Amino acid sequence: MSAESPIRFGILGCAEIARKISRAITLAPNATLYAVGSRSIDKATAFARANNFPPNARIYGSYDALLDDPDVDAVYVPLPTSLHIQWAVVAAQKKKHILLEKPVALNVAEFDRIVEACESNGVQLMDGTMWMHHPRTAKMCEFLSDANRFGQLKTIHTCFTFAADPDFLKNDIRVKPDLDAHGALGDAGWYCIRAILWANNYELPKTVVALRGPILNEAGVILSCGASLHWEDGKVGTFHCSFLSSLTMDITAIGTKGTLHASGFIIPHREKEASFSVASETGFDEFVTSWVPPPSDHIVTTDLPQEALMVTEFSSLVGIVKSGSTPEKKWPILSRKTQLVLDAVKASIKKGFDPIPIEY
Amino acid sequence: MSAESPIRFGILGCAEIARKISRAITLAPNATLYAVGSRSIDKATAFARANNFPPNARIYGSYDALLDDPDVDAVYVPLPTSLHIQWAVVAAQKKKHILLEKPVALNVAEFDRIVEACESNGVQLMDGTMWMHHPRTAKMCEFLSDANRFGQLKTIHTCFTFAADPDFLKNDIRVKPDLDAHGALGDAGWYCIRAILWANNYELPKTVVALRGPILNEAGVILSCGASLHWEDGKVGTFHCSFLSSLTMDITAIGTKGTLHASGFIIPHREKEASFSVASETGFDEFVTSWVPPPSDHIVTTDLPQEALMVTEFSSLVGIVKSGSTPEKKWPILSRKTQLVLDAVKASIKKGFDPIPIEY
Known part of the structure; x- marks a missing residue:
């Protein structure tokens, strides 16, 4: 991966936990903070500034706008659980690889729809179980x-x-x-x-x-x-x-x-x-x-730290998918069993x- | 207690755990190994020899004989649980204070009969929960x-x-x-x-x-x-x-x-x-x-070690009873709740x- 360009992350929302993962993306050798989207552009701007986003990072005033950015490789989704089904499915449809905060869904039927969207769009899915x-x-x-x-x-x-x-x-x-x-x-x-x-x-x-x-x-x-x-x-x-x-x-x-x-x-x-x-x-x-x-x-x-190792592992899998392989199924299977x-x-x-x- | 004579223990039976408690009685400053009783006099003799009983220790070929010895202050009862009701009641009737191995009885009704025998005979009861x-x-x-x-x-x-x-x-x-x-x-x-x-x-x-x-x-x-x-x-x-x-x-x-x-x-x-x-x-x-x-x-x-501290505490309570006080009720209450x-x-x-x- 070292010769490849790092995976460009977009952060969906400015949840508290997103600060930890933004730091982890900065620490991971194969990932980079690229964009943040919030329903409030002011919150997104403040978040990027407070969390060491690079000066040229993209700041979006909606989740849709972030997902429409073709240069975003992957999204981290720390939204409330009830919103996972909606935004993870849209993200998959927009061909974004997804690091999805746990719990992954309101129930396994919803999670199956997320998995289906990821599989049919060929994107990697992993949940945020850092340990x-x-x-x-x-x-x-x-x-x-x-x-x-x-x-x-x-x-x-x-x-x-x-x-x-x-x-x-x-x-x-x-x-x-x-x-x-x-x-x-x-x-x-x-x-x-x-x-x-x-x-x-x-x-x-x-x-x-x-x-x-x-x-x-x-x-x-x-x-x-x-x-x-x-x-x-x-x-x-x-x-x-x-x-x-x-x-x-x-x-x-x-x-x-x-x-x-x-x-x-x-x-x-x-x-x-x-x-x-x-x-x-x-x-x-x-x-x-x-x-x-x-x-x-x-x-x-x-x-x-473990969350940077998680981002590194996820980004490595994304890199493999970008080079033509199919996504690793192990991680969504573990999410589903949980x-x-x-x-x-x-x-x-x-x-x-x-x-x-x-x-x- | 230091000025008083140590509490003289009789061991009822030669269970493996009785080796540990015999050592504890030897270690406790206010207790002494005085007698051992077994259904087999040979086993009792071998037990006393192997467990540092003093040379003049009494060796009995039955539990009854040990309980009839007026110089035994207290007995340690490591017998199988099903035999507790029988021998603890007899021991109490013979005015022996009782250190009773756990579990104390087959059920709380049986334990209540043991407690009643101890109370009516004014003897101390404590179970063997060393920790x-x-x-x-x-x-x-x-x-x-x-x-x-x-x-x-x-x-x-x-x-x-x-x-x-x-x-x-x-x-x-x-x-x-x-x-x-x-x-x-x-x-x-x-x-x-x-x-x-x-x-x-x-x-x-x-x-x-x-x-x-x-x-x-x-x-x-x-x-x-x-x-x-x-x-x-x-x-x-x-x-x-x-x-x-x-x-x-x-x-x-x-x-x-x-x-x-x-x-x-x-x-x-x-x-x-x-x-x-x-x-x-x-x-x-x-x-x-x-x-x-x-x-x-x-x-x-x-x-x-904790078992010697248990024997010390028990012997101290026995000493208090011997000097005219009523037995400490705390310990049988804990046994009963358990x-x-x-x-x-x-x-x-x-x-x-x-x-x-x-x-x-």
Whole structure:
């Protein structure tokens, strides 16, 4: 890619998260900030200025205008979830490759229409699940795939919670049923579900059951919930997500021979290094008063933060498509599986915590 | 206590765990190994020799003979759960203070009979939940009780799993319905339940629901299961326990302002030190790429291992009773609450994962 020109990004909207991704595009060696579009040209202008857009960047006062720019290769779509179906489909039709913020859609049927638009227009689609691109994730995956050190996965628990402030809980798009209708399940639970699937080599569970006692706001949007995922062979995954508790992003995966734990698995504690701990074939000393061997800690460093690595990977795939190949299908398949489980959690809550069968 | 004579312990049976507690009694400054009783005098003799009993220790060929020894102050009862009701009641009637291995009984009704026998005979009762006595536990409790650093508990997850070998899964008392009928729920889940109650200041949940997909052996004994506990205010606790997965003992408690995590919370990784990590009022940096502040690790050292501290605490209470006070009721109350939840998990499994209301 180094000899090729960088992928030119257009940013659709000036969401807070778009600041992080604009920085990531600047950091990625094969991508460049090229345009920003907002319904307000003033907001777009201010956004470009505040986020180190190059002086000649294009500033658009509408999403359509940005999508009509033939020099935009790819768009980053941080719009509210309810708008994904509309704008991702238009973007695909305009032959823009799409980095789509999660949750990808209001339901899997909508997401299938987005995928169809991308496929029929030959554009790459990837969702914005940044932690997937951290080198720690690859290292953790190595451990989980090691039949000698980890064995077979038996159970996994993940959680993502953060304490939203009163303004967020009143006004943020993530608590509005007409904007990000999935609430904490879409914003935080998405990552928990993805992590459970990831640790299961993306094998879908047979059934999903929501835990009792989810907390909804007055409009019916989920502020806190959990679920259990069940596989035919007895494997169980559980997760908890919430806007109402202190910042926590934990994963614990337990296999027949080993255990993996990571804190901050979604966003690392530090930008350039991330840790995880593993235990393997651990037992006790003679009097069962200590572990032999104790778990070991591992630190993985990275020059580029995970979101820049995501942009780099996405841009690399876009480059491959631009040179004539078909888009990589892996990423939309992972998005779809995550959305399927998310939909099932909502369905289970709606049906009084009944188990919901999963069919791909 | 230092001026008083140490509490003289009799060990009822030669279970593997009795080796650990015999060592703990030797280490405890206010306790001494005085007698061991087994149905086999040869086993009792060998046990005493192998576990540093003093040369003049009494060796008995029956439990009754040990209980008839007027110089035995207290007994440690590591017998199979199904035998607790019989021998704990006899021990109480013989005025022996009782350190009772967990799970304390086959069900709360049986435990109530044990408590009644202890109360009417004025003897101290405590169960063998060792981690409660580690100074790390007190430090963690300080954090959980801190309204500024932790806030109010919202959710907690605990797990205790270990990979039992084929011989255990075939022959151990913990997989036999007529001996330790609770299987992994009693052996491992007991600690998970206790930890959830501990973090809730021992307030019982309103309902308990078993997770689907427990794994039972051919005789119907639980090898792996989980459950969720629900409080009126929306608090949720979940746990997973198993004989079928790698050694893991994790607790993650999440409050409105802070998060606590400890690995090896039931048996620390090292005998003389134990760690936990906390995050408090943590957020992100400007670009949401790192935690500000990151969680901090804390190490708590102890000269005596937790089981010796448990014996010390128990012996101290026994000493107080011997000097004329009534027994401390706190410990049997904690045992009873733990047993109530354990019973509810089993009832929920039996009733097809229905929620089971908890009434004290």
